[in-house]
Amino acid sequence: xxxxxxxxxxxxxxxxxxxxxxxxxxxxxxxxxxxxxxxxxxxxxxxxxxxxxxxxxxxxxxxxxxxxxxxxxxxxxxxxxxxxxxxxxxxxxxxxxxxxxxxxxxxxxxxxxxxxxxxxxxxxxxxxxxxxxxxxxxxxxxxxxxxxxxxxxxxxxxxxxxxxxxxxxxxxxxxxxxxxxxxxxxxxxxxxxxxxxxxxxxxxxxxxxxxxxxx
Amino acid sequence: xxxxxxxxxxxxxxxxxxxxxxxxxxxxxxxxxxxxxxxxxxxxxxxxxxxxxxxxxxxxxxxxxxxxxxxxxxxxxxxxxxxxxxxxxxxxxxxxxxxxxxxxxxxxxxxxxxxxxxxxxxxxxxxxxxxxxxxxxxxxxxxxxxxxxxxxxxxxxxxxxxxxxxxxxxxxxxxxxxxxxxxxxxxxxxxxxxxxxxxxxxxxxxxxxxxxxxxxxxxxxxxxxxxxxxxxxxxxxxxxxxxxxxxxxxxxxxxxxxxxxxxxxxxxxxxxx
Numbered sequence: 001x002x003x004x005x006x007x008x009x010x011x012x013x014x015x016x017x018x019x020x021x022x023x024x025x026x027x028x029x030x031x032x033x034x035x036x037x038x039x040x041x042x043x044x045x046x047x048x049x050x051x052x053x054x055x056x057x058x059x060x061x062x063x064x065x066x067x068x069x070x071x072x073x074x075x076x077x078x079x080x081x082x083x084x085x086x087x088x089x090x091x092x093x094x095x096x097x098x099x100x101x102x103x104x105x106x107x108x109x110x111x112x113x114x115x116x117x118x119x120x121x122x123x124x125x126x127x128x129x130x131x132x133x134x135x136x137x138x139x140x141x142x143x144x145x146x147x148x149x150x151x152x153x154x155x156x157x158x159x160x161x162x163x164x165x166x167x168x169x170x171x172x173x174x175x176x177x178x179x180x181x182x183x184x185x186x187x188x189x190x191x192x193x194x195x196x197x198x199x200x201x202x203x204x205x206x207x208x209x210x211x212x213x214x215x
Numbered sequence: 216x217x218x219x220x221x222x223x224x225x226x227x228x229x230x231x232x233x234x235x236x237x238x239x240x241x242x243x244x245x246x247x248x249x250x251x252x253x254x255x256x257x258x259x260x261x262x263x264x265x266x267x268x269x270x271x272x273x274x275x276x277x278x279x280x281x282x283x284x285x286x287x288x289x290x291x292x293x294x295x296x297x298x299x300x301x302x303x304x305x306x307x308x309x310x311x312x313x314x315x316x317x318x319x320x321x322x323x324x325x326x327x328x329x330x331x332x333x334x335x336x337x338x339x340x341x342x343x344x345x346x347x348x349x350x351x352x353x354x355x356x357x358x359x360x361x362x363x364x365x366x367x368x369x370x371x372x373x374x375x376x377x378x379x380x381x382x383x384x385x386x387x388x389x390x391x392x393x394x395x396x397x398x399x400x401x402x403x404x405x406x407x408x409x410x411x412x413x414x415x416x417x418x419x420x421x422x423x424x425x426x427x428x429x430x431x432x433x434x435x436x437x438x439x440x441x442x443x444x445x446x447x448x449x450x451x452x453x454x455x456x457x458x459x460x461x462x463x464x465x466x467x468x469x470x471x472x473x474x475x476x477x478x479x480x481x482x483x484x485x486x487x488x
Contacts (some may be wrong), residue, residue, distance in 0.1 A: 032430055033431050068376050069275060070328075070372065070379065070418075070424075070444065071274045071328070072425070072426065073274065117384060133460060133461075
């Protein structure tokens, strides 16, 4: 019986990933105005995992800004969700999300960027957080991270645990391009980009917003 | 006979004095001309850096680059320091000359940003020897000591955000010459990050950064925040590793880097001390 349920949930997951996003945004969306443009932020979401659907709650949202030679530019609007049973710690969010059943971050691009630019920024943040950027699973993700991103594009990152400490990481890029990899704490490693040691002061400000520390 | 000889000698003496005077005059004219050309190069390059057509975009201020390059190479150590200082005064005091509490709509803000960009460009294009001489002349002893620290900061920032990045992040194709150039920029970045007085290298400008209102924050009004920049003493190590990752992604280049003497030397330059 257990096998049948597992197979059913797996086939449902396969179906959902084949048809569209593995994340369904739910609840009444709030309109968020960023420099005159309106983006939607939903209070809840459902992550369709191989283990079954996981109900997620919003932890926070904010704009990733970057200082380029003393000028501040908006890069993306980040919206973070975590499963409803996990209590996110504002002081040590990574530790508190170790056992979470699902995590999602949506990035709405506020400027055009090449995937190489994003890859480089992600790699630098992972490196700062002591993650082995040359690890096979991480390189497998980045090798598929190609193309250009336009203003208004949305990237969705989702992760959830599998057996032991292995985790699935799914990155949905614009144009039905989806990256899926499994690796030891792979998702948690990627979440260090936003919830680990911040790469700069402005990322620190975003981290506070995503953990809800300033709400 | 004696008289003839004396006459001839005096004629010769007089004529040689004339030649010497003419030579001195010619030398003086050449010096003046050289000086005029020098001043003209400085003036024109500064004018062009600040020309509206070259200051439309400041991220990065690429159109300023050729003129900044010319100015930084032509100016003496003193001239470069003083020009930089003048721009910095404009950046720091500009708001006060207009309003004590500038708003984001304050037109002076844009002008001050141009001055900061011009200062940044000059500092980035200074040849290494000239930059070192500025520090030697100012740190602990010079009239422009505070300015020298800011020169180091803007030089670091521009080299990192525009020059080093242009090779390591923005180039589609990389080769051994890309690595040589990246090492050149990286060495400058590392040199500044390892200055013994790095804690004094800081730029603070009150109410200078425009922060757009997000989600109705601050009643929907854009705000001005202080610009307060320092240099992380360990950031260069991350930059070095970033460069290695980028260059290793190109298989042919990776082979050159690991299997030639020059390649190994270039790779070693990115390793942290």
